[in-house]
Amino acid sequence: MSRPFCRLSSSFSLVFGLLFGSLPALAHGEETVTVAGWSQPISEITNLLAEPDKGFFKKQGIALDYVPGTGGASAIQTMLTGRADVAFTDPASFYHALDKGEKLIAIYNIYPQNVFNVVAPKASGITRPADLKGKRIGVYSLSSGTRQNLQVLLNQAGMGEADVKLEVTGLLNFAPLIQGQVDATAATDTGLLTGRLKGLPEVNVIEVKDYLNVPSDIFVVTEQTWRTKKPLLTRFLSAYRDSAAWMIAEPQEAAKIAVTRAINGRDEAINLEVIKLRNLSSVSATTQKAGLGHFDMALMQQGADAFTRLGIISRSLDMSEVVKSDLIPNGAAQ
Structure with missing residues (x-):
């Protein structure tokens, strides 16, 4: 530890x-x-x-x-x-x-x-795992389920973590996404709910369960x-x-x-x-x-x-x- x-x-x-x-x-x-x-x-x-x-x-x-x-x-x-x-x-x-x-x-x-997802602004055009290539993606922590489930999505598109840039953003933290510091963020259903209630603009959501539930x-x-x-x-x-x-x-x-x-x-x-x-x-x-x-x-x-x-x-x-x-x-x- x-x-x-x-x-x-x-x-x-x-x-x-x-x-x-x-x-x-x-x-x-x-x-x-x-x-x-x-x-x-x-x-x-x-x-x-x-x-x-x-x-x-x-x-x-x-x-x-x-x-x-x-x-x-x-x-x-x-x-x-x-x-x-x-x-x-x-x-x-x-x-x-x-x-x-x-x-x-x-x-x-x-x-x-499975409640994990990847969230991106509507304007980003990110709607599927392949669109994440080369993007900055936020995760709760490097030891979190958000990171592990992001790996699943990346692999669905034939990619790995080397094809994106991970940014540790913390729990329930959509501020970096709203401020443009990351292009997408790996999250959960409850994290997304909280973000929306706190003013998160319209987003596209890639659900991990659609690929591996x-x-x-x-x-x-x-x-x-x-x-x-x-x-x-x-x-x-x-x-x-x-x-x-x-x-x-x-x-x-x-x-x-x-x-x-x-x-x-x-x-x-x-x-x-x-x-x-x-x-x-x-x-x-x-x-x-x-x-x-x-x-x-x-x-x-x-x-x-x-x-x-x-x-x-x-x-x-x-x-x-x-x-x-x-x-x-x-x-x-x-």
Whole structure:
């Protein structure tokens, strides 16, 4: 892990503590589960941030903690350094880590729908991946899903990162695009929504899901954790599933809670729109049949095969060996 990221995480630990609430000392029998996030505590993860208000994890005997990050790859790195038990990451970062030899298991499909995109001004004429050649493109960070999914689009046009110029613009930051500092920006559905609400002019949007609809985010643990902490992880997933089901059923309540719990949650109306988008990405044909959190194995394998075929990773990966649904509780959310 780089020193700048260490400083970023440390600086947000106090902020997150204030937003998350002053948690009491662990009650007898409670076990701590620390989630390494890809982001700061933002409104789209209100179901996690609402723990002091709703207590989904406490009901399962879990004291929840959260370490902010700067992308899916940083979430995995935080977990691998022992600072977290679970990584809130994306399939692309998962594939990359597996390709490097890390022993990891994906245990829960957080957002089955791909929400990544590339946004460009209408006047730019950028409407398809091939149009990105030679352009300056903003990404959230060099360890983020925005960068990984941009690679997918570039490869669709027979290009790589050497054919464009990447610019790190930060989370939900469309200012460089509006000011002409970049020609296009890699973003997400919620980022685009926020940008539009803040005055982003008319844009063209290239949706990654139109080319490869792999999930946006997944929970990943080390193989060691999966083998040795199954009861704890089952309780964690039960609590997370219940929190996700609550946010789907009660988006208005979640939007109100986000005002005090999310660092970008000052506007309740914007919170509601962001939460509605994230709720849509939490369900799929597979989850409607099997329940929240279940994977479409064919899609996960399709994503891994595409990354191998496109040269983004160096070897074939067998998803049946590293994607497991055995810890997802049976039955409906409580």
